[in-house]
Amino acid sequence: QRQQLQALRFEPTVTTDGHQVELAGNIGGPADVDNVQENGGEGIGLFRSEFLYMNRNAAPTEEEQFQAYREVAERMAGKPVVIRTLDVGGDKEIPYLDLPKESNPFLGYRAIRVCLDTPELFKTQLRAILRASHYGHIKLMFPMISNVMEIRQAKQLLKAVQSELRDASIPFDEQMEIGIMVEIPASAVIADVLAQEVDFFSIGTNDLIQYTMACDRMNDRITHLYQPYHPAILRLVKMVVNGAHQHGKWVGMCGEMAGDLTAVPILLGLGLDEFSMSGGSILRVRQLIRDLSYERAQALADEALKQDSQQAVEELVAKWSSH
Ligand code: PEP
Ligand code: MG
Secondary structure (H helix, E strand, O other): OHHHHHOOOOOOEEOOOOOEEEEEEEEOOHHHHHHHHHOOOOOEEEEEHHHHOOOOOOOOOHHHHHHHHHHHHHHOOOOEEEEEOOOOEOOEOOHHHOOOOOOOHHHOOOOHHHHHHOHHHHHHHHHHHHHHHHHOEEEEEEOOOOOHHHHHHHHHHHHHHHHHHHHOOOOOOOOOOEEEEEOOHHHHHOHHHHOOOOOEEEEOHHHHHHHHOOOOOOOHHHHHHOOOOOHHHHHHHHHHHHHHHHOOOEEEEOOHHHHOOOOHHHHHHHOOOEEEEOHHHHHHHHHHHHOOOHHHHHHHHHHHHOOOOHHHHHHHHHHHHOO
């Protein structure tokens, strides 16, 4: 079984009828790159940069960040590395940032909201990422985007940093793609609008499910309401994929759902272009997709969207898989 999976390490992720997708890995830092490569990851779909900021007494310097981003980019040797800018707040505390205690931290001051409000902190990170982009294939991604103004503000700050670098003759990738996480329902609903502002989307289902279901992802008493296969979630994913494709942009997913073997056939059928997950899940998902027909997956997705509940979707997939 393990050997069968290992044989797929350098194989493309392509369906029986020739539809290809990309399988990438999620990492928290350079130390996680090996695991993604050993498991045949075709890129890094989510580099959670906040891990560089955690468990220390002060923010990492531009140089420290640059070294970490550069190391990942170089070790991925031309394969794409999506670096997500700082996503603090919510469940991730960073003592030296002195963020206020809030009664609804997941609905509060976090991620891009903090970054746009503390531009010096943000620009340091943007400089480090831009500088590293010269050494590999880096893409930049903003978390927790809820409206078009946040994208424009973030891009404005990026532009300012780019022109500083140009003035200082510091090289960076002028073509670096800029994307956003779609993890707030409002953004999923206007995905066709947001697609015109960016090069790609990555769907963050961990948060998208929590916000859509009004269900705290950390609260053990309501896990039964945290429903990845709720038809509302599937319909939102469809809106995001269609919104992106309508404008010729690619769309990935980097939440846990992307590595969930029950969800994968539906997500494939909905037209997702990239799946990013923990390294350990990649080969199983590749094996599954290589046994599927895209045409049948599309038919499954159409049916799934019409179901009345998570339970009905699970039964549908089980029945579909056994045929
Ligand atoms: C997500 O929300 O799905 C996601 C990938 O980001 P995080 O889990 O870091 O919030
Ligand atoms: Mg998230």
